[in-house]
Amino acid sequence: MYTTSTAFLEALQEAGVSYIFANFGSDHPAIIESLTDAAKKNKKLPKVIISPHEFVAMSAAQGYAQASGEPQAVIVHVECGTQNLGGAIHNAFKAKVPVFVFAGASPYTQEGEMLGSRNEFIHWFQDVNDQRGIMRGYTKYDNEIRTGKNVKQLVHRSLQIAKSEPQGPVYLMGPRETMEEETDPIKMDVKLWEPISPSTLPEQEVSDLVADLMAAKNPIVVTSYLGKKEEAVVELIKLCDTLAIPVLESVPQTMNFPADNPMHTGYQWNEDKQHPVLEEADLVLAIDSDIPWIPTKNKPKQDATIYYIDADPLKEDMPLWYIPSKRFYRADSLQVLKQINTKIVERGKKDDSAISTRREEITIFHNEMKKRIAKAAEQKGDIITPEFLTACVKELVDENTVVMNETITNFGVVTDHIGPSKTGSHYSSGAGSLGWNGGAAIGVKLAHPDKTVISLTGDGSYLFSIPSVVHTMAEQYNTPFLTIIYNNFGWNAPKHSTLGVHPDGIAKNENQFWVNFNPNSELAKVAEATGNAYAETVDDPNKLKEVLKIAIEQVKKGRSAVLDVRIPKV
Ligand SMILES: Cc1ncc(C[n+]2csc(CCOP(=O)(O)OP(=O)(O)O)c2C)c(N)n1
Ligand SMILES: [Mg+2]
Numbered sequence: 001m002y003t004t005s006t007a008f009l010e011a012l013q014e015a016g017v018s019y020i021f022a023n024f025g026s027d028h029p030a031i032i033e034s035l036t037d038a039a040k041k042n043k044k045l046p047k048v049i050i051s052p053h054e055f056v057a058m059s060a061a062q063g064y065a066q067a068s069g070e071p072q073a074v075i076v077h078v079e080c081g082t083q084n085l086g087g088a089i090h091n092a093f094k095a096k097v098p099v100f101v102f103a104g105a106s107p108y109t110q111e112g113e114m115l116g117s118r119n120e121f122i123h124w125f126q127d128v129n130d131q132r133g134i135m136r137g138y139t140k141y142d143n144e145i146r147t148g149k150n151v152k153q154l155v156h157r158s159l160q161i162a163k164s165e166p167q168g169p170v171y172l173m174g175p176r177e178t179m180e181e182e183t184d185p186i187k188m189d190v191k192l193w194e195p196i197s198p199s200t201l202p203e204q205e206v207s208d209l210v211a212d213l214m215a216a217k218n219p220i221v222v223t224s225y226l227g228k229k230e231e232a233v234v235e236l237i238k239l240c241d242t243l244a245i246p247v248l249e250s251v252p253q254t255m256n257f258p259a260d261n262p263m264h265t266g267y268q269w270n271e272d273k274q275h276p277v278l279e280e281a282d283l284v285l286a287i288d289s290d291i292p293w294i295p296t297k298n299k300p301k302q303d304a305t306i307y308y309i310d311a312d313p314l315k316e317d318m319p320l321w322y323i324p325s326k327r328f329y330r331a332d333s334l335q336v337l338k339q340i341n342t343k344i345v346e347r348g349k350k351d352d353s354a355i356s357t358r359r360e361e362i363t364i365f366h367n368e369m370k371k372r373i374a375k376a377a378e379q380k381g382d383i384i385t386p387e388f389l390t391a392c393v394k395e396l397v398d399e400n401t402v403v404m405n406e407t408i409t410n411f412g413v414v415t416d417h418i419g420p421s422k423t424g425s426h427y428s429s430g431a432g433s434l435g436w437n438g439g440a441a442i443g444v445k446l447a448h449p450d451k452t453v454i455s456l457t458g459d460g461s462y463l464f465s466i467p468s469v470v471h472t473m474a475e476q477y478n479t480p481f482l483t484i485i486y487n488n489f490g491w492n493a494p495k496h497s498t499l500g501v502h503p504d505g506i507a508k509n510e511n512q513f514w515v516n517f518n519p520n521s522e523l524a525k526v527a528e529a530t531g532n533a534y535a536e537t538v539d540d541p542n543k544l545k546e547v548l549k550i551a552i553e554q555v556k557k558g559r560s561a562v563l564d565v566r567i568p569k570v
Helices: 004-014 029-040 054-068 078-085 087-094 131-135 148-163 176-180 203-215 230-243 276-280 333-347 352-376 386-394 408-418 436-447 459-464 467-476 492-501 506-510 524-531 541-556
Strands: 019-022 047-050 073-076 100-105 141-144 170-175 219-223 247-250 264-268 283-287 305-310 327-330 401-406 452-458 482-487 534-538 561-566
Touching: 004 029, 004 148, 004 176, 019 054, 029 176, 047 467, 054 073, 054 078, 054 087, 054 436, 054 467, 073 078, 078 100, 078 131, 087 436, 100 131, 100 148, 100 176, 131 141, 131 170, 141 148, 148 170, 170 176, 203 283, 203 305, 203 327, 203 333, 219 230, 219 276, 230 333, 264 352, 264 408, 276 352, 283 333, 305 333, 352 408, 386 408, 386 452, 386 482, 386 541, 401 408, 401 436, 408 452, 408 492, 436 452, 436 459, 436 467, 436 482, 452 459, 452 541, 459 482, 467 524, 482 541, 492 506, 524 534, 524 561, 534 541, 541 561
Parallel strands: 019 047, 019 073, 073 100, 100 170, 141 170, 219 247, 219 283, 247 264, 283 305, 305 327, 401 452, 452 482, 482 561, 534 561
Antiparallel strands: none
8 A cells, every 4th residue: 555645744754854743634545544554564663743723733833843953754634623723824924933834725626536535425525726825824834735756856845945044934635535546666866955045145245234333433343033043042142242343133033132131121012111212223133033123112223234135135025024224144143154154254353452442331221121020020019910920930930941932911021030141942832823832832842852831821812822732632632731821810012002003992991901801710730631630829928939839849740830920910
């Protein structure tokens, strides 16, 4: 027995995919047959992780790729399962995370002409005009498998596209008869399907950029996802240490520059915070950042010189986007930083006194920022504050911990108080569709079984994550992690947004924002019921540290824990 499905699964294995997050249906008999056949013959294939909801499957694949750089596979059921990927496909696409998605398609014969022909009523309902169209706009590539003869080429091409910068999800679909088709095995040399090589800058451009950088009085680097490459962080630290350049992390997707480096000047999230260092800058190096600033909140001066460097500097997938800049480079951040650092050495450092004055000024700014953060962590009153909570969580964080952050109106508080300083120690969804936290934590834990994963989430985002499914999977696949819910009993964000547009509107005057949840709901018990998680609710600041300690011990012993921590209500 060797079918299109056998070749398809073999191709995933050849390409180094470790996991298939799967939600099966009537489109997958051939895949199920091939999986069982392989299991019986001890033939190595990616491990199947049964995922009772597609959103969680996709989020897990995203988390795995964020933590490892390696794309995994998601298999879903026809157009219905494709639709259930929902916002998770938005997250992977916007955050530029490689994921391989496959969906079956309804059979295209109805009288038994071929193996796999229609035999269930749903085959008529699930036959839609443009299944691939559901994913278009959120994938880098989509195609239909039409024969087993070149299915491997389609899989390898898809993964090549997914892994090439800017990375992102890809989608293949295959009708039932095609996936059943008997075919001949083909051998592939996967070395010939590598992602495209990283781009550098032309020599003259490097000279111009470095000349401007060295002449600038107040340069700044702004970045959001440069930290996806560990080596790029090392190069950025080298650059910023050498020339005393401050760094602003805007909507960080990961740890891009260590929070404890004196050149770190904080984060830009959605708060109405000014950023004096950005506003004073005369040169901005925006490198790997979709949204380096929000013009209505804070932005560089009109006459600041901007260099924009990104794998996708045109943002053709964002209908409204512009940052008038002196130069736009479609280039790899690591390569460019190496080029800049080499050029600086070649030129020899100039004007040491200006650099050391700047170093002193930025260090003072950094130290004052840290003092403010430490002060804010002091618990006041008898309701746990998000600042105090995060400071207590920080005490659990060691060299081996990964923190996931989907705390929404507490994004800023969490990044400030966790202060990530190690590559790969901190992740956010990198985009805008809520619920990533649970699935992503499973993915990170699968990628790094030896690490301790702590997932911080708003109560709304916890519910969006489908916690019943998350904890069903976490127990079944032995991926224990600690969830801490920043529970304000509702959605603070839409309230915040309303006040941002209508500071004195009727909603404010009536104090009615339509964002409050059932106050009796015991969120942690969902995880206890479905995944045997240790579940606890905490509202007493004096008990918080003790409960956190018990919870992390549970996780380290192999059992998930969920703490529902009550913070001031929306
Ligand atoms: C899938 C999805 N639905 C709705 C929204 C709109 N939205 C943005 S933030 C937010 C509230 C999140 O609530 P929670 O996680 O409790 O954080 P809080 O706002 O309370 O800090 C909502 C509903 C969204 N971004 N994504
Ligand atoms: Mg909330």
